[in-house]
Amino acid sequence: MSKKTPTSTDLIHHPYEAPPGFQSVMPGVHKASTVIFKDTAALRARQWKDKTGYTYGLHGTPTTFILEERLAELEGGLQTALAPSGLSAISLVDMALLKSGDEVLIPDNAYGPNKDFASAELAAWGITHQFYDPLRADLLPALITERTKLIWLEAAGSVTLEFPDLLGLLRVVRQHSYIKVALDNTWGAGLAFSAFELDPGDGLPKGVDISVHALTKYPSGGADVLMGSVVTRDEALHLLIKLTHMRLGLGVGGNDAEAVLRGLPSLALRYNAHDDATRQIAQWLIQRREFAKVLHPALPDSPGHAYWKETCVAAGGLVSVVFDERFSVAQIDAFVDALKLFKIGYSWGGPMSLAVPYKLSHMRALGSSIKGNLVRFAIGLERVEDLIADLDQALASLSAG
Numbered sequence: 001m002s003k004k005t006p007t008s009t010d011l012i013h014h015p016y017e018a019p020p021g022f023q024s025v026m027p028g029v030h031k032a033s034t035v036i037f038k039d040t041a042a043l044r045a046r047q048w049k050d051k052t053g054y055t056y057g058l059h060g061t062p063t064t065f066i067l068e069e070r071l072a073e074l075e076g077g078l079q080t081a082l083a084p085s086g087l088s089a090i091s092l093v094d095m096a097l098l099k100s101g102d103e104v105l106i107p108d109n110a111y112g113p114n115k116d117f118a119s120a121e122l123a124a125w126g127i128t129h130q131f132y133d134p135l136r137a138d139l140l141p142a143l144i145t146e147r148t149k150l151i152w153l154e155a156a157g158s159v160t161l162e163f164p165d166l167l168g169l170l171r172v173v174r175q176h177s178y179i180k181v182a183l184d185n186t187w188g189a190g191l192a193f194s195a196f197e198l199d200p201g202d203g204l205p206k207g208v209d210i211s212v213h214a215l216t217k218y219p220s221g222g223a224d225v226l227m228g229s230v231v232t233r234d235e236a237l238h239l240l241i242k243l244t245h246m247r248l249g250l251g252v253g254g255n256d257a258e259a260v261l262r263g264l265p266s267l268a269l270r271y272n273a274h275d276d277a278t279r280q281i282a283q284w285l286i287q288r289r290e291f292a293k294v295l296h297p298a299l300p301d302s303p304g305h306a307y308w309k310e311t312c313v314a315a316g317g318l319v320s321v322v323f324d325e326r327f328s329v330a331q332i333d334a335f336v337d338a339l340k341l342f343k344i345g346y347s348w349g350g351p352m353s354l355a356v357p358y359k360l361s362h363m364r365a366l367g368s369s370i371k372g373n374l375v376r377f378a379i380g381l382e383r384v385e386d387l388i389a390d391l392d393q394a395l396a397s398l399s400a401g
C-alpha cells in the first residue's frame, strides 16, 4: 500500500473557493498580501486607487473595504483610510497635508502624542506648529497666517475633558479656504455629535474636512485591537491621503479588521451604556469632599459645558477628578492602588474600568485653569453600584491613611 505523498505544490494549490450561495451575519475574514490576478491583462489594468478591483493586500481586501464603508457611514463621511493605530491615523493626516514651511494648529489639550509628533517629527521637517486654547475661539485669528494649512480639533480635550468651542473655532477657520480642518473624533465615536454636520452658520461650509478615530477605543470595544481611521467626504482629499497612505505602506490585518467589524453592531449600545454609567458616577463624584473639581462635559461646572450642550447628544465614558490640594501625590497613588475593579492602564472603550493618575503641570504649554493632581477614570461595562462601591472603599483608605 502506498499513499501518495502530497507535494508542497499540492498543498498550496488546493481547490478552495468561497462556497456560492453562502451567507452569514458577519462578513468573511480575507487575509492577503498577494492578490491573484486572472491573467496578465487584468494585472496590467490594475487600479488600486479606487475600489473597482483588488491589487495587493496593502491596498485592501473585501474585509477592509467593508470596514471602511461602515466607518464612513458611522461618521457621516464618504471615504475611509485605515491605519494600524489611532496615532498613525493622526500622523498620516499630518504627513499627507503638510509640507516644509507650513504650520499646523493643535489644541493645547490634544491627545499628547499628537502634540509630540508635531514637536519632534514635523519640526524636524521644517513644519511648525502652535498650540491654541480650544475654549477661546476669539484668540484664534491672531494665530492664523498664510502658512497655516491644517488645524486639529479634539472634543473633548484629552484627560481634562474641556469641551471646545467647535462652532466658534469653525467660524474662524472657515474664513480661510486654504486651511483644512481635522477632528480627532475618538471620544465622540461618531455618536455624540456629527462631525461633518457641525454648522458654524453665516453661510459657511458645514463640518470638518477630516474625522480621525482611534478604533482601538469604542469601535473595537474589546481592549484588544489597535487601529485608526481617517474619514473624509471629498474624493480629492481622500486620494491625497490615500497616496500618502500607500507610500508609507500602512495596512491593517484581516483578523484585526474583523475584530473591529465585530464591535460595530454593538457600538451604539455600548456607547450609551458607558455614557449612562459615567453620568451616574460623575454625579456621585461631585458629592465627595476629596475633589476640587470633577471634569465631565455634561456637568454644568465642567469647562466648555455650554459648547457640549450646543453640539452633543451624548457624553462618552470618561470622567476625571482633580484632587483637593491637601492630598499628596503619594496619597493619590495609594487611592489608585486601592481600587480593585478599576485597573491601572491606558486607553479606554473596553469592558473594564480603568484609572490613570496625571500630573497636569507637565501637560499644557499654555497653562490651564485646571491645576493639581488628576485621576482619569474610563468607565467600563461593570455594574455601576459595584464601581461606586469600589471608588468608595478606595477613598475610605485615602482618609484613613
Ligand SMILES: *Cc1c(COP(=O)(O)O)cnc(C)c1O
Binding pocket: 084, 085, 086, 087, 088, 111, 158, 184, 186, 187, 214, 215, 216, 217, 226, 227, 228, 347
Ligand atoms: C487613544 C487615542 C488615540 C490613539 O489611538 P491608538 O490606537 O492608541 O494609537 C488618539 N486620539 C485619542 C483622543 C485617543 O484617545
